[in-house]
Amino acid sequence: MAEEIEPMMLKYLAQVAGFAPAQAHAHLVSYRKIGLIEQDEETGHYRLGRYALDLGVTSMRTTDPMSLANDAVAELADRTALHVALVVWGSFGPTVVSVKESGSQLNMNTRPGTVYSMSGTASGRVFSAFLPEATVKATINLEKREKTDSGRVGVHRFMSRKELDHIREVGYATVDVPPMPGISAYAAPVFDHAGQMVMAITIIGQDHYLEGRAEEGFIPALIEAAGDLSSELGVRAGPLRQNTPSAPADPAGGQFMHYNYP
Structure with a gap:
């Protein structure tokens, strides 16, 4: 029932x-x-x-969403031996609230409080794909007006409609040119009982370790963790992806608008 x-x-x-x-x-x-x-x-x-x-x-x-989320992040980090970040929507955009570090000696600039670029990071791009258009545009406009020393991780870049559609279709995001050379990241959305994206789970690792096993191991594990957490937060309709590339379904009941970000 x-x-x-x-x-x-x-x-x-x-x-x-x-x-x-x-x-x-x-x-x-x-x-x-x-x-x-x-x-x-x-x-x-x-x-x-x-x-x-x-x-x-x-x-x-x-139910304590953050407690469930931190447990999911810790389990994924143990399973993959990757750094895993929990990212929520903050006043200035995608904001890291916790990081579970793997046993590797990976040095990165991701700490709680770190704010990500909307278009220049995997976490930002997944928020760009699943949040309402007005919210995304306003945050990108704010980001474009910031000074280079603002502290935001990642550099603004163009995102096409096709890229955003693809993120919704596959259920995760990455970025071709990462903020840190040699370090790759993938992010997947987490939804609540109302079908709204409330956070992202992001896996981070060195290219030589992450990329070789991404498609077969790490990305499926990431999507599974995000889906399981969404289920714990009340999602009952299965993975939330768009019905067609041309008209992605909005979990809240409408449709995502197509838009380009210059």
């Missing part, structure tokens, strides 16, 4: 649950008594009830 939008017929519900209809009905009677499910009086179809809503609300109130 949690995976369905519309109320379900007993026959179909029993089928997907792997029960005989009579057996499923016995469970539903019990669930109905405690308010976990409800039955539509006109159609006889079943849907989640008030008690299920109460459980969901309580879960959201007691």
